[in-house]
Structures are given as C-alpha cells and as structure tokens.
Amino acid sequence: MDFDVIIDSIPKLLDGAVLTIEITALSVAIGLAFSIPLALMRVSQNPALWMPVYGYIFYFRGTPLLVQIFLIYYGSGQFREQFEALGIWQYFREPYFCAVLTLTLNTAAYTAEILRGAIRAVSFGEVEAARACGMSRGLLYRRIILPKAFRLALPAYSNEVVFLFQATSLVSIITLLDLTGVARIIVARSFAVYEVYITAGIIYLIVTYGILYIFRKVEHRLSGHLRERAGAVPAIAGKGGIPAGQAAADAIAVR
Amino acid sequence: MLDLKGYGWMLWDGVQVTLSVGVCAMALALVMGLLGAWGKMSKSKAAHTAADTYTTVIRGVPELILILIVYYGTPTLIQGVLESFGNDTIIDINPFLAGSVTIGFIYGAFATEVFRGAFLAIDKGQIEAARAYGMSRSLAFRRILLPQVWRFALPGLGNVWMVLIKATALISVIQLPELLRNADIAARAVRLPFTFYFAASLIYLAITIVSMLALQRAEVWANRGIRRA
Numbered sequence: 001m002d003f004d005v006i007i008d009s010i011p012k013l014l015d016g017a018v019l020t021i022e023i024t025a026l027s028v029a030i031g032l033a034f035s036i037p038l039a040l041m042r043v044s045q046n047p048a049l050w051m052p053v054y055g056y057i058f059y060f061r062g063t064p065l066l067v068q069i070f071l072i073y074y075g076s077g078q079f080r081e082q083f084e085a086l087g088i089w090q091y092f093r094e095p096y097f098c099a100v101l102t103l104t105l106n107t108a109a110y111t112a113e114i115l116r117g118a119i120r121a122v123s124f125g126e127v128e129a130a131r132a133c134g135m136s137r138g139l140l141y142r143r144i145i146l147p148k149a150f151r152l153a154l155p156a157y158s159n160e161v162v163f164l165f166q167a168t169s170l171v172s173i174i175t176l177l178d179l180t181g182v183a184r185i186i187v188a189r190s191f192a193v194y195e196v197y198i199t200a201g202i203i204y205l206i207v208t209y210g211i212l213y214i215f216r217k218v219e220h221r222l223s224g225h226l227r228e229r230a231g232a233v234p235a236i237a238g239k240g241g242i243p244a245g246q247a248a249a250d251a252i253a254v255r
Numbered sequence: 256m257l258d259l260k261g262y263g264w265m266l267w268d269g270v271q272v273t274l275s276v277g278v279c280a281m282a283l284a285l286v287m288g289l290l291g292a293w294g295k296m297s298k299s300k301a302a303h304t305a306a307d308t309y310t311t312v313i314r315g316v317p318e319l320i321l322i323l324i325v326y327y328g329t330p331t332l333i334q335g336v337l338e339s340f341g342n343d344t345i346i347d348i349n350p351f352l353a354g355s356v357t358i359g360f361i362y363g364a365f366a367t368e369v370f371r372g373a374f375l376a377i378d379k380g381q382i383e384a385a386r387a388y389g390m391s392r393s394l395a396f397r398r399i400l401l402p403q404v405w406r407f408a409l410p411g412l413g414n415v416w417m418v419l420i421k422a423t424a425l426i427s428v429i430q431l432p433e434l435l436r437n438a439d440i441a442a443r444a445v446r447l448p449f450t451f452y453f454a455a456s457l458i459y460l461a462i463t464i465v466s467m468l469a470l471q472r473a474e475v476w477a478n479r480g481i482r483r484a
Binding site for chain 2: 058067068070071074075077079162169173184187191194197198200209
C-alpha cells in the first residue's frame with residue numbers, strides 16, 4: 001500500500017466527487033419533474049397516452065445505461081448535419097450535456113414506473129371518499145392521490161437515487177472527469193491501481209450511505225401521523241408504528 | 256430494418272460472449288447469494304459480520320469501480336506480493352474471468368437479500384417438524400428448506416438476472432469482445448455509431464423480453480404444487 005499516493009489523490013478525487021454529485025442532482029431533479037406527467041400518462045386509460053410512455057419506459061429499463069450513453073453521445077454524430085441544421089449540434093458535442101440527458105431520460109423512466117406502482121397502491125377507499133366529497137379529477141390527483149403516492153414511493157425512490165448516483169460513474173467512459181474519471185487518470189499516471197480505486201470506492205460508499213440517511217430522515221418526517229405519539233400508551237404491546245411505505249416497497253418492483 | 260453493412264456477425268459473436276459471461280456470473284451469484292444468506296442468518300457472529308460487510312460494500316460502490324479494481328488491481332497486488340519474495344513475474348488476468356467473477360460477486364450481494372427473504376418465507380413449523388423427526392440441521396436444510404426456497408426466490412432471482420445481463424455491458428471497458436464492445440468496433444469501422452448501438456440495444460431488449468417470458472413460465476412451473484384460491 002502506497003499511502004502517499006492516497007493522501008495526494010484525495011483532494012483531486014473530492015473535486016471529481018463534486019462533479020459526480022452535481023450530475024446526479026441535476027439528473028434526479030429534471031428526471032423527477034419529467035416522471036410525474038409520465039406516470040400520470042402511464043396510468044391513463046387512453047391508449048394514445050399510455051402506449052408511447054410504456055414503450056419509452058420499457059426501452060430505457062430494458063437496455064444497459066452504458067448503451068444509452070453511447071447511443072446519445074457517439075450515436076448523435078451520425079445525424080450531425082441534421083442536428084447542425086436544427087442548431088442543436090453544439091449541445092450534443094458536449095459530453096456533459098449528453099451525460100445529463102441520458103441519465104435524466106433513464107431515471108425518468110425508472111421513476112415513472114415507481115410512481116405508477118405507488119399511484120396504483122393508493123387505496124381505493126380514499127379515492128372514493130374524495131369523489132364522494134365532490135372533488136374533480138384534477139383536485140383528486142393534486143390533493144389525495146399524488147401526495148399519498150409520493151410517500152408510498154419514497155423507499156423505492158431512495159433506491160433509485162442511489163442507483164443513479166452510482167451509475168454516474170459511467171460518464172467517465174465518455175471522458176468526463178467525475179470521481180471515477182479522476183481516479184482513472186491518477187491510476188494511469190501513478191500506477192497505484194488498487195489504492196486509488198479503493199479510495200474512490202470508499203468515497204462512493206460514504207456518499208451512498210449519506211443519501212440513504214437523508215432519505216430516512218425525510219421518510220421519518222413524512223410518516224409522523226403513522227407513528228404513535230411519544231408518551232402514548234401502546235395499543236398493542238410490541239407493535240410500534242407501521243414502518244412507512246413498507247407495503248409499497250413490497251408492492252413496487254425495484255430495479 | 257437496420258443496415259449493418261455485413262457486420263452483423265460481430266454482434267452475433269458478441270451476444271454469445273455476453274450470454275456466456277451472464278450465465279457464469281449468475282452461477283457465481285447464486286453460490287455467493289446462498290453463502291451470504293447463510294451468513295446473515297447464522298448465529299456465528301463472524302459469519303454475520305462478513306455477510307453484512309459484503310452486502311454493504313457491494314451496494315455502496317459502483318460496479319465500474321469494482322470491475323476496475325478486480326481487473327487492474329488484482330494483478331498489481333499479486334505482483335507486489337511476489338516481488339517482495341524476489342519473484343519478478345507479470346500476471347495478466349483473463350478479461351472473461353475477471354468480468355464474470357466481478358459481476359457474479361456484485362450480484363451475489365443482491366441474490367443474498369433475495370435468498371434471505373425466501374428462507375424467511377418458509378413456514379417455521381416445517382423446520383420444527385423436520386427437527387422433531389430427528390433430522391440434523393444440515394439434512395433439514397437440504398431436504399426441507401433448499402427444495403422450497405427456489406419457489407420464493409424465483410421472482411427476485413429473475414430480477415437479479417435481468418439486471419445482471421445489462422451489467423455485463425460494463426465489461427466492454429476491459430476489452431472483452433462482448434456485445435457492446437463488438438458493436439463499438441463495428442460502429443467505428445463503418446462510421447455508423449447510431450445504427451450499431453441501436454442494434455445492440457435492441458438485442459439487449461430482446462434478451463430482457465425472452466428472460467421475462469421464461470421467468471413467467473418458470474414461476475408457473477415452480478408453483479404447480481400450490482393450491483390457489
């Protein structure tokens with residue numbers, strides 16, 4: 001073990017980690033925004049709405065992410081003239097843009113599927129009650145179904161965010177200097193192969209469990225009404241609050 | 256249809272390598288999964304800690320980093336050890352072996368959770384009954400638990416397989432001529448990147464679809480002895 005190399009490489013690796021987190025955050029935010037309309041289209045009864053979304057989700061879940069990245073980054077070169085005519089070629093030349101675009105499309109597909117499962121898991125009684133109160137469809141979705149579905153989806157969604165965070169390591173293959181990319185360059189220069197990769201792996205590990213910790217906090221906060229109040233007498237001995245989203249986690253197929 | 260300019264055979268060769276790596280990795284993942292599940296449920300503290308560390312580390316580190324560590328790190332590590340004994344040899348790992356072992360090792364962690372859930376799903380009374388008949392723990396495991404665990408584990412293992420086969424695309428970074436790597440070579444040769452990557456993606460999609468159908472049939476088969484309401 002060459003500890004000097006490890007200590008020298010840590011600041012550079014952390015610079016790479018910043019790019020990794022930046023790409024993850026950007027893709028997660030845009031992907032989540034896209035996934036909500038997609039999930040709503042997916043649960044629609046109208047074939048013109050759900051069929052294209054079904055095809056999109058199936059394609060992005062059924063093919064490897066690396067192939068999708070190559071398809072968008074290298075594949076766009078085949079349509080250079082058309083893209084130049086449209087004035088969008090400058091974006092597709094950038095690995096950063098292609099990476100965020102692919103990861104966004106990928107996570108939007110997975111998230112839409114998670115949300116679909118969660119929307120289906122909202123109990124029908126609540127929907128019926130809302131209808132009986134005279135809520136319109138839009139109001140029903142906004143006030144009852146979506147808030148409930150978000151909470152049910154949270155455990156599966158936290159998995160998705162962790163997977164996406166780790167999947168960003170693939171962007172190093174299209175020359176971006178994320179955590180993995182920086183590690184590969186340091187290894188190429190110093191030949192300290194396992195020292196550097198293991199250090200990078202540990203940084204990934206720490207951030208991953210950091211993300212899971214934040215999600216646990218959020219879940220805890222959102223499920224306050226399901227827990228027993230502090231100091232209240234437990235109704236059934238040995239049975240605490242229902243772990244939030246437990247049922248949904250079982251019902252929703254995780255990647 | 257896609258015009259592959261006579262390079263279709265390369266994709267076909269690649270599919271065969273992809274499927275071979277996938278099958279070898281899955282076999283290893285099953286073994287690791289059973290071992291891991293045994294460790295997680297074992298009363299031995301050492302086995303428990305080992306299994307917990309295994310799943311925690313694997314789930315927290317990206318596959319690509321693990322592949323790079325195994326493929327490039329192991330030879331240097333062994334060479335370093337040999338050098339300290341005054342032995343100067345250069346060691347190369349076969350990419351097929353490195354790829355299968357790494358992917359199998361990674362997905363073994365996911366299979367561990369699947370098997371653990373499946374073992375817990377089996378009625379405890381059956382084990383008690385077997386023990387009451389005087390079966391040893393290992394015999395009860397072999398005759399009672401193991402034959403039934405597949406039924407509960409099948410959907411989860413099917414999922415692991417479908418994610419695993421997609422993960423084999425990552426082995427292209429260590430130059431193994433699997434589907435994506437071959438598509439890459441062909442794409443560069445005829446300068447049609449979109450055509451070849453798209454063709455490769457459709458092949459992966461086809462593998463996924465066939466796996467899903469096979470899984471459905473296997474589930475029906477595995478549940479043939481179960482009464483349903």
